[in-house]
Amino acid sequence: xxxxxxxLTRHYLRLYxxxxxxxxxxxxxxxxxxxxxxxxxxxxxxxxxxxxxRGRTDPRLAELIxxxxxxPxxxxxxANLREIRRNWQQANALPEALVEARSLAGARCxxxxxxxxxxxxxxxxLENFRxxxxxxxxxxxxxxxxxxxxxxxALMDRFEPGMRAAEIERIFGEVRSWLPxxxxxxxxxxxxxxxxxxxxxxxxxxxxxxxxxxxxxLGFDFDGGRLDESAxxxxxxxxxxxxxxxxxxxxxxTRALLGTIHETGHARYEQNLPRAWCGQPLGLARSxxxxxxxxxxxxxQLARSRGFVGLxxxxxxxxxxxxxxxxxxxxxxLFTRVKPGYIRIAADEVTYPAHVILRFEIERALIExxxxxxxxxxxxxEKMQALLGLDTRGNYADGCLQDVHWTDxxxxxxxxxxxxxxxxxxxxxTLRRVQPDVDGRIAQGDFAPVFGWxxxxxxxxxxxxxxxxxxxxxSGEALNPAHFRAHLEARYLGGD
Amino acid sequence: xxxxxxxLTRHYLRLYxxxxxxxxxxxxxxxxxxxxxxxxxxxxxxxxxxxxxRGRTDPRLAELIxxxxxxPxxxxxxANLREIRRNWQQANALPEALVEARSLAGARCxxxxxxxxxxxxxxxxLENFRxxxxxxxxxxxxxxxxxxxxxxxALMDRFEPGMRAAEIERIFGEVRSWLPxxxxxxxxxxxxxxxxxxxxxxxxxxxxxxxxxxxxxLGFDFDGGRLDESAxxxxxxxxxxxxxxxxxxxxxxTRALLGTIHETGHARYEQNLPRAWCGQPLGLARSxxxxxxxxxxxxxQLARSRGFVGLxxxxxxxxxxxxxxxxxxxxxxLFTRVKPGYIRIAADEVTYPAHVILRFEIERALIExxxxxxxxxxxxxEKMQALLGLDTRGNYADGCLQDVHWTDxxxxxxxxxxxxxxxxxxxxxTLRRVQPDVDGRIAQGDFAPVFGWxxxxxxxxxxxxxxxxxxxxxSGEALNPAHFRAHLEARYLGGD
Ligand SMILES: [Zn+2]
Ligand SMILES: [Zn+2]
Numbered sequence: 001x002x003x004x005x006x007x008l009t010r011h012y013l014r015l016y017x018x019x020x021x022x023x024x025x026x027x028x029x030x031x032x033x034x035x036x037x038x039x040x041x042x043x044x045x046x047x048x049x050x051x052x053x054r055g056r057t058d059p060r061l062a063e064l065i066x067x068x069x070x071x072p073x074x075x076x077x078x079a080n081l082r083e084i085r086r087n088w089q090q091a092n093a094l095p096e097a098l099v100e101a102r103s104l105a106g107a108r109c110x111x112x113x114x115x116x117x118x119x120x121x122x123x124x125x126l127e128n129f130r131x132x133x134x135x136x137x138x139x140x141x142x143x144x145x146x147x148x149x150x151x152x153x154a155l156m157d158r159f160e161p162g163m164r165a166a167e168i169e170r171i172f173g174e175v176r177s178w179l180p181x182x183x184x185x186x187x188x189x190x191x192x193x194x195x196x197x198x199x200x201x202x203x204x205x206x207x208x209x210x211x212x213x214x215x216x217x218l219g220f221d222f223d224g225g226r227l228d229e230s231a232x233x234x235x236x237x238x239x240x241x242x243x244x245x246x247x248x249x250x251x252x253x254t255r256a257l258l259g260t261i262h263e264t265g266h267a268r269y270e271q272n273l274p275r276a277w278c279g280q281p282l283g284l285a286r287s288x289x290x291x292x293x294x295x296x297x298x299x300x301q302l303a304r305s306r307g308f309v310g311l312x313x314x315x316x317x318x319x320x321x322x323x324x325x326x327x328x329x330x331x332x333x334l335f336t337r338v339k340p341g342y343i344r345i346a347a348d349e350v351t352y353p354a355h356v357i358l359r360f361e362i363e364r365a366l367i368e369x370x371x372x373x374x375x376x377x378x379x380x381x382e383k384m385q386a387l388l389g390l391d392t393r394g395n396y397a398d399g400c401l402q403d404v405h406w407t408d409x410x411x412x413x414x415x416x417x418x419x420x421x422x423x424x425x426x427x428x429x430t431l432r433r434v435q436p437d438v439d440g441r442i443a444q445g446d447f448a449p450v451f452g453w454x455x456x457x458x459x460x461x462x463x464x465x466x467x468x469x470x471x472x473x474x475s476g477e478a479l480n481p482a483h484f485r486a487h488l489e490a491r492y493l494g495g496d
Numbered sequence: 497x498x499x500x501x502x503x504l505t506r507h508y509l510r511l512y513x514x515x516x517x518x519x520x521x522x523x524x525x526x527x528x529x530x531x532x533x534x535x536x537x538x539x540x541x542x543x544x545x546x547x548x549x550r551g552r553t554d555p556r557l558a559e560l561i562x563x564x565x566x567x568p569x570x571x572x573x574x575a576n577l578r579e580i581r582r583n584w585q586q587a588n589a590l591p592e593a594l595v596e597a598r599s600l601a602g603a604r605c606x607x608x609x610x611x612x613x614x615x616x617x618x619x620x621x622l623e624n625f626r627x628x629x630x631x632x633x634x635x636x637x638x639x640x641x642x643x644x645x646x647x648x649x650a651l652m653d654r655f656e657p658g659m660r661a662a663e664i665e666r667i668f669g670e671v672r673s674w675l676p677x678x679x680x681x682x683x684x685x686x687x688x689x690x691x692x693x694x695x696x697x698x699x700x701x702x703x704x705x706x707x708x709x710x711x712x713x714l715g716f717d718f719d720g721g722r723l724d725e726s727a728x729x730x731x732x733x734x735x736x737x738x739x740x741x742x743x744x745x746x747x748x749x750t751r752a753l754l755g756t757i758h759e760t761g762h763a764r765y766e767q768n769l770p771r772a773w774c775g776q777p778l779g780l781a782r783s784x785x786x787x788x789x790x791x792x793x794x795x796x797q798l799a800r801s802r803g804f805v806g807l808x809x810x811x812x813x814x815x816x817x818x819x820x821x822x823x824x825x826x827x828x829x830l831f832t833r834v835k836p837g838y839i840r841i842a843a844d845e846v847t848y849p850a851h852v853i854l855r856f857e858i859e860r861a862l863i864e865x866x867x868x869x870x871x872x873x874x875x876x877x878e879k880m881q882a883l884l885g886l887d888t889r890g891n892y893a894d895g896c897l898q899d900v901h902w903t904d905x906x907x908x909x910x911x912x913x914x915x916x917x918x919x920x921x922x923x924x925x926t927l928r929r930v931q932p933d934v935d936g937r938i939a940q941g942d943f944a945p946v947f948g949w950x951x952x953x954x955x956x957x958x959x960x961x962x963x964x965x966x967x968x969x970x971s972g973e974a975l976n977p978a979h980f981r982a983h984l985e986a987r988y989l990g991g992d
Contacts, residue, residue, distance in 0.1 A: 014543060017536075017539055017540040017544075018540075018543065018544075020536060020537070020539075020540040021517050021521055021540050021544060024520075024521050024524055024537075024540075025517055025520050025521065028520055028524060032528075032722065033737060034718060034719050034720055034721060034722060034737060035719050035720075036717070036719045036720035036736060036737065037720065037734075037737030039736065040513075040516060040734060040736035040737065040774075041516070041520075041736075041737070043513055043516075044513040044514075044516040044517050044520075047510060047513040048513075048517060051547075221532070222530060223530050223531050223532045224530055224531075224532035224533065225530060226528065226530060238533075238536060239536075240532060240533050240535065240536035240537075241529060241530060241532065241533030241536065241537070278536075
């Protein structure tokens with residue numbers, strides 16, 4: 001008899017369906033809705049979120065979960081129950097008043113930040129940000145009490161289940177030791193390799209056709225998803241109906257193209273989650289870091305490889321006409337250019353980890369109470385100097401004011417970006433071990449080995465395992481930054 | 497103190513927001529969703545409909561409504577309470593088991609009808625249809641018990657609040673007396689007036705641009721709505737965000753063009769419902785017939801008038817290039833061509849009422865138990881003969897099997913089409929009385945008198961009055977088919 005467990009699955013199936021509605025109307029708001037629809041939509045979405053919140057905090061759930069623990073479940077059901085418990089803990093760990101105060105303080109801080117960043121107004125930002133930090137520390141303290149984790153671990157566990165700051169510190173510490181040297185050597189090597197810049201304009205209709213062609217090549221299922229346009233590109237919808245958006249820039253086709261390839265990686269993960277588990281927490285994608293490992297497997301490992309660039313070159317000629325920049329070797333140099341800069345979202349594959357390591361070190365110390373918000377600019381400058389050799393003194397707009405994440409208290413999220421890049425490198429290292437001819441097959445346009453491996457090891461596993469176990473099962477070892485280093489050295493110092 | 501009333505308004509505001517979600521995801525399903533999204537979407541929508549049903553049948557509502565009746569409400573609040581009571585009665589009048597049985601029988605009948613109609617299989621259809629009729633009679637009997645109306649009136653009241661079959665019988669009886677003669681005289685007159693047919697193809701992109709231009713001309717607010725494409729055009733969304741769809745036929749631009757104009761009439765009603773009442777039953781459009789009076793005011797009264805056709809002619813040349821058919825006088829003849837035919841949805845403005853009168857007479861007798869389903873084909877033939885001079889014996893596919901409405905028991909709906917046409921004629925008769933130069937202003941592209949009158953008398957009134965009272969206030973008299981007759985005679989026998 002699985003009475004309690006069966007009732008739980010019915011309850012979470014209902015919540016899954018409510019989430020479906022929320023995803024679709026959210027996509028519509030960003031991709032379709034005309035401006036005057038906004039007020040009524042906001043009210044309708046808030047009503048739905050309140051309904052979902054009531055569902056996740058239903059007082060019967062604690063009992064049902066406890067009763068289900070005692071029922072004779074199989075391994076898969078037990079994994080689902082673990083995910084149900086996680087969902088329940090996250091929804092119930094915090095008192096309503098704190099959730100509201102945090103949401104209010106976050107909204108206020110983010111709203112003001114939109115004008116404070118362009119005005120380079122760190123002092124003004126601090127006034128709101130101190131309250132965000134105070135409430136996030138309170139949140140971390142409460143979550144820590146429930147989970148037994150350290151405060152920062154408790155925040156990070158929302159994004160990367162099972163991953164701990166001590167592990168990240170070990171890994172990022174190692175990267176810190178070789179990254180500045182690598183960046184310097186890559187810079188030296190690339191100075192001798194000029195790149196021809198593509199010459200626009202690149203008409204939107206041609207870019208759209210190119211995006212669709214590349215998405216099809218990468219296996220995106222247009223019978224189970226769409227590509228549309230929005231001011232801020234995102235990947236939305238539901239696993240059964242994935243909605244990607246992009247934004248075309250007529251002067252630069254690479255942004256939409258590489259952005260679409262990135263989102264296609266997210267999309268294929270969603271489209272290939274196991275249908276048998278669909279509707280239960282078990283059936284959802286594992287984590288933010290694992291999700292990013294899929295988008296970066298597509299964008300960094302696959303699409304910027306020399307073999308794939310060789311396939312792209314004729315496609316570009318077909319859609320935009322020929323020009324010297326579309327020579328495959330030149331394109332490859334274009335897609336692998338490295339240049340230290342202030343801005344994380346504009347960073348290349350090699351310098352990107354520096355931006356993340358710096359943020360991780362600062363936000364961890366901030367949440368654990370080792371530093372205060374006031375201390376951030378000095379630390380920022382010191383770390384940018386050490387990691388990228390850049391001076392950021394007084395330039396808050398392109399420094400610690402550049403990201404939206406901290407404004408509304410999303411502490412613990414930044415590591416996922418670089419964890420994703422490292423997981424992706426580890427997947428491809430494993431793939432080359434089990435399938436030594438994979439790069440040759442990619443160059444011939446045969447992605448079956450890549451997609452087959454990702455499907456077997458990541459997509460089909462959904463939330464069956466916590467992150468560290470998923471990584472061990474897929475690659476035979478724990479997260480190992482040596483693969484990421486070897487990938488960067490091979491691509492940026494060797495011949496790829 | 498309005499305690500109960502205030503609680504009711506909060507409850508119905510929540511339902512309004514759930515309905516918003518249902519409208520948007522329903523629009524998405526028809527206009528955007530890829531095929532593989534269907535199963536998960538159906539489950540999510542069913543979950544939402546179950547939630548809405550629980551809200552409409554909440555056991556506390558009966559008490560709250562009774563308590564609110566005793567509170568000191570103003571006239572507008574009292575009108576809202578009347579609409580709340582209607583909504584409540586409709587949701588609670590029928591036992592769950594009957595609703596389910598009807599929905600099941602309707603779905604079965606409609607599903608089989610999709611292949612029975614092309615096979616001309618009336619006997620096969622009858623087998624399922626008898627059960628639909630039995631359950632609809634049971635439904636009518638129960639609704640009749642709750643409302644004190646006759647069984648057919650009780651069904652019709654769902655679509656046209658306050659309208660009674662006796663009134664419709666009086667009106668349709670009158671139309672019956674002059675319509676066949678009018679059709680004959682129009683046919684004779686038009687035989688002497690040849691029409692040049694437009695020559696396609698008309699590219700979809702040009703048709704789309706034309707539709708948008710005409711919608712803008714007709715005041716559709718694209719900041720509060722969209723135009724998209726779908727296989728079966730419809731008008732969806734919510735008043736704050738109206739979603740129209742259309743379908744382009746490359747060989748015939750008139751279908752999408754006139755269809756879009758029709759839907760724009762529905763849309764402007766929705767877009768101009770009073771924002772102050774938005775979220776309450778009071779703030780919704782009055783009825784199906786009044787809604788159709790807006791689409792037909794746009795499509796029939798306005799767009800097929802000689803003055804408006806004169807404005808369309810240069811737009812057609814601009815979008816499709818010039819051709820002899822685009823001469824304004826020829827276009828006007830094209831848009832006002834009359835020809836008796838078997839099919840209701842293909843019928844022109846003059847013969848359309850015959851199709852509706854026939855269906856009304858049959859469905860009323862069927863619901864009141866005066867005839868049985870078996871009797872329909874003979875009655876159909878007799879009435880088609882009398883009204884349009886057409887022989888339909890043995891041709892069920894183009895006769896009594898042509899509509900989807902009866903298959904799922906939507907008895908009482910058909911009158912709304914012709915009521916809409918009559919209301920529209922009555923609006924324009926009133927408009928010409930208060931604004932004698934209205935036709936001249938239309939010919940100059942100045943629609944302010946038309947839209948101003950519709951806004952003051954219909955759009956801004958929402959569900960403030962029941963239908964007969966709305967008609968009296970707008971036009972100074974009850975529904976009067978003389979205006980419809982005068983309109984048809986002026987346009988089709990005189991010079992318009
Ligand atoms: Zn991503
Ligand atoms: Zn209509």
